[in-house]
Amino acid sequence: MPALSDALAGWRARAEALVGRVPLGVEAEAIGRVRSISDGVAMIEGLASVRLNELLRLPGERMAYVLTLETDHVGCVLLDAEEGLGAGDIVRGSGEVVRVPVGPGLLGRVVDPLGRPLDGRGPIVAERHDPAERPAPPIIERDLVSQPVQTGILAIDALFALGRGQRELIIGDRALGKTAIATDTMIAQRDSDLICVYVAVGQKSSSTARAIEAIRAHGAPQRTVFVVAGAADAPGLQWLAPFAGFTIAEYFRDRGQHALVVVDDLGKHAAVHRELALLTRQPPGREAYPGDIFYVHARLLERAAKLSAEKGGGSLTALPIMETEAGNLSAYIPTNLISITDGQIVLASKLFYAGLKPAVDIGLSVSRVGGKTQNPLLRRAAGSLRLDYAQFLELEAFTRFGATVDARAQAQITRGQRIRAALVQAQYAPLSLAEEIALLSALQAGVLDAIAVERVAAFRAALPGWLAGAGQRFAAAIDAGALNDALLAEMIAALRALAAGLAAA
Structure with missing residues (x-):
């Protein structure tokens, strides 16, 4: 009997130790069932306590979020494929809203809107998970947009400058170079401190892959995050993608850094939102x-904003893209986006098909903020460039009817032809600030008026080498913001000699 008593005492001790480790109590879990499911939308009954945008868990480790709340059911949007799901399946509420992984571990990675890796390089190491839907910074936490975003595209930096914290819409018909402008802007940040987030919404896999490869080949992919929700993905993922991209970028903004978000494109996002709204009645x-x-x-x-110094002074710049039909800027979604953003870069098909790329329409494009943020040296070099170019376009249209012009008008036409030739720019070839200022200074001083229009491209191609060699001290002065009038006059004289050499060649 002593052995039996000792055994009982040992069992009792182990049981008491086990009870101390296992928490005892009541645990509540919200459980519902699928009433119907189709086209990426499910109607769930029995979840009376769920909230709007709450994350739901379905069989097979699939997820959905609540989109509508009705009296006897909730409408939810699937974030995974619906194959294998059907009426009667059990759905569990999570009590959490949709969250996105954020942190430096996402830099250089390709992920879906939930932060799941798509590049085959292993799991994402996230610092934390933030809600995909976050409130925009209030006015009291914002500061003036005062720092420029150098896109490396002369037509934009000189005429429609962008500022850090601005929202600039890129809009135009299909296949006119909207994504090219956005990717070139991201490539131009390879030498800046901007962290870029590219969000693809409803795009073809080939188009998304082309944009990613371009940034990897020419830009700084180690400071870029790619958020992809393709045309074949669930509508819920496509709807969530822009919000996830902004959340990822806000992590860096809130730490005092500067971020740039490209959303390609919001027209497809609006179509997905309409689809989900109609399916949920x-x-x-x-x-x-x-x-x-x-x-x-x-x-x-x-959510794009420049934060005040008290909040770290970070910024989030947004470049949303919108595809129009037949150049119709007065359609419903384009007018909505134009009224929300701080300006728009409009691309014209007639310019594109004439070989003038980027095909920026200077009459319809505008930046309502960036002019105040433009680099002072660049603003001085640009001068009256936009007015001169607009007057040239009017004169050119007038002379097409065979009208004769005086010497002054002919000089304007000569200058305008050189401006147009200088604004033509190849893709994946962003200009540095020194190259832009040197080229604009040559235009304004009439240096290019003495050479043939066909030689303007050669002059521009020769500028980088010249600035790295004979013009190195001018480039250093531009980078330091110390290009005074005397140095500017010397630079123009040197550029005139460079142009003369090209004209004689």
Whole structure:
């Protein structure tokens, strides 16, 4: 019997130790069932306590988020494929909203809107998970947009400068170079401190892969995050993608750094939002879009801001892209986005097909903020460039009817032809600030008027080598912001000699 008593005492001790380690109590879990499911949307019943945008867990480790709350059911959007799901499947509430991994571990990676890796390089090491939907910074936490974003594209930096914290819409018809402008802007940040986030929404896999490879080949992929929700992905992922991209970028902004987000494109995002709204029985409005489509894009783009010094002084710049049909800027979604953003870069098909790339329409494009942020030396070099070019376009249209012009008008036409030739720029070849200022100074001083229009491209191609060699001290003065009038006069004289040498060649 003593042995039995000792055994019972040992069992009792082990049981008491086990009870001390295992928490005892009541654990509540919200469980519902699928009523119906189709086209990426499921109707769930039995989840009376879930919240809007709450994350739901479905069989097979699949997820969805709540989009609508009805009296007897909730409408949720699937974030994974719906194959294998059906009516009667159990759905569990998580009590959490949709969250996105953020942190330096995402730099250089290709992920989906939930932060799951798509590049085959192993799991993502996240610092934390932030909500995909976050409120925009209030006015009191913002500062003036005062620092420039150098895109490396002369037509934009000289005429429609962008500022850090600005929202500039890139808009135009299909295949006119909208994504090219955005990717060139990201490539130009290889020598800056801007961290870039490229968000692909509903794009073809080949188009997305082409943009990613271009940035990897020519830019700084180690400071870029790629968020991809392709055309074949679930509509819920496509809807979530822009919000996830902004959350990833806000992590860096809130640490006092500077970030740039490209959303390609919001037109497809609006179409996905309309699709989900119609499937969840929301009342349609103009062009079948739900009434909250303006609010969806406004609350997204308002998250781009320049923070005050008390909040770290970081910035988040947004370059949303919108595809139009037949150049119709007055359609519903384009007018919404134009009214939300701080300006737009409009691409014209007639310029594109004439070989004038980037095909920026200077009459319809505008930047409502960036002119105040433009580099002072660049602003002085650009001078009256936009006015001169606009006057040239009017004169050129007038002379097409065979009208004769005086010497002054002919000089304007000569100058305008050189301006147009100088604004033509190859893809993946962003200009440095020194190259832009040197080229604009040559234009304004009439240096290029003495050479043939066909030689302007050769002059521009010769500038980088000249600035790295004979003009190195001018480039250093530009980078230091110390290009005074005397140095400017010397630089123009040297550029005149360079142009004369090209003209004689």
